[in-house]
Amino acid sequence: MNLRAIGCNFRTAPVDVREKVAFDPVKLRASLAELNARYAAEAVILSTCNRVEIYIARPDAGSPVTSALIAEFLAEVHNLDAAKLQPHLYEHVDAEAARHLFRVTSSLDSLIVGEGQIAGQVKDAFDLSQKLASTGPFLNALFPTALRTAKRVRTETGITKGHVSVSSVAVDYVRQVFDTFEDKTVLVIGAGKMGRLTLKHLQALAPGRILVTNRSPEKAAEVALWCGGTSMPWDALDQALIAADIVLSTTGAPEPIVTRRWFDERVFSRRTGGTMVVLDIAVPRDWDPRIHDGDRVCLFNIDDLTRIREQTLAQRKRHIAPAEGIVEIEVKKFVEDWNRRKSGPVIGQLNAEVDRLRQEVVAPLMMKLNGKLTDAEKAHIEGAFRLLQNKILHGPIAALQDAHKEGQGPTLLEAMKKLFRLKE
Secondary structure, X not given: OOEEEEEEEOOOOOHHHHHHHOOOHHHHXXXXXXXXXXXXXXXXXXXXXXXXXXXXXXXXXXXXXXXXXXXXXXXXXXXXXXXXXXXXXXXXXXXXXXXXXXXXXXXXXXXXXXXXXXXXXXXXXXXXXXXXXXXXXXXXXXXXXXXXXXXXXXXXXXXXXXXXXXXXXXXXXXXXXXXXXXXXXXXXXXXXXXXXXXXXXXXXXXXXXXXXXXXXXXHHHHHHHHHOOEEEOHHHHHHHHHHOOEEEEOXXXXXXXXXXXXXXXXXXXXXXXXXXXXXXOOOOOOXXXXXXXXXXXXXXXXXHHHHHHHHHHHHHHOOHHHHHHHHXXXXXXXXXXXXXXXXXXXXXXXXXXXXXXXXXXXXXXXXXXXXXXXXXXXXXXXXXXXXHHHHHHHHHHHHHHHHHHOOOHHHHHHHHHHHOOOOO
16 A cells, blocks of 8 residues: 555645635646656545645556655645645555545544535546546555545434534524424525525425515615525514514614514514514624513524534544544554565465476376376375465465554565566
């Protein structure tokens, strides 16, 4: 195995470095071809918002591709200073490089442990490299194994359970309150960046109607057009609240826009529907927290949703150890299988060579004894020599298998080639 995983991620490089080494589609294709040609190596490039990593494999006889070489390569591709870039790079070698890929793909090395996006990004990176013929036997075995490992982690542990963004946590809660959404009205008050993200999650529920109100009629109309909703004038806020089942409030006003007294007098007393869920993700808060009664009105602010998010993350952390255990099993199995696959031709050569030597000895002997032995006696002698051959080979082959399990297979394999003078 001559594998390297070299790159930087959110732990080793700030975003202003990561964005400089990120690959667009044109650079990605050209760089894969250049890595193949320059280093006579198989290559996959993984480029996401949180990491840029190059996985590169060469024949065992080839010199390794080091982080210094990759720093020069990245500097050349992106017109950067290699000396300034290299301190941000890490380098994993052979089994540790395989382990790193398996952990990355299983989302154990992610900013948010258990996030589901990274496995798809790894698959896309590998699929492109395969399509461009920049991979070979080794990476074509390694990456599918990493993806299978990630699937095991997802299905055999609870590490991916529960959403972890404020927006998705909010929508998860809404799902717990209502059974159906085609008859529900969503009201959007304001429309900041986080508000739009949360609204996008709410849209996935396919509510019957979306109303949008904003102090700026133009902004209300813009958001309504974007989400397929209906804009309402700001001075009709009470009417909109009377009709709403789910409220997304994100104005960023300096003081609450919905006070308890105003709500009780203008809205609460006139509502005939069931529970109203209010997601107040504005900072400062848009709603007076005393409006929450846990029955007719369920009000959640950004701190409530963040707390739920942290609880979800804490629950995921309990599954890290079992997930790491799965990774270790799969890495060990992959390394052993690969080394065994690589030693197969050598074992075949060894068998053939010893078999040739046996025949060199047995054939002249049988000629000398021709006519003096029965067929049964000849078969007995030939069988004895074959048994001796098998006994001689058993030790080296068993030792090679044990060495693979202990990580010493490649060393013993090379020694065996020299001892028995086997040709490449």
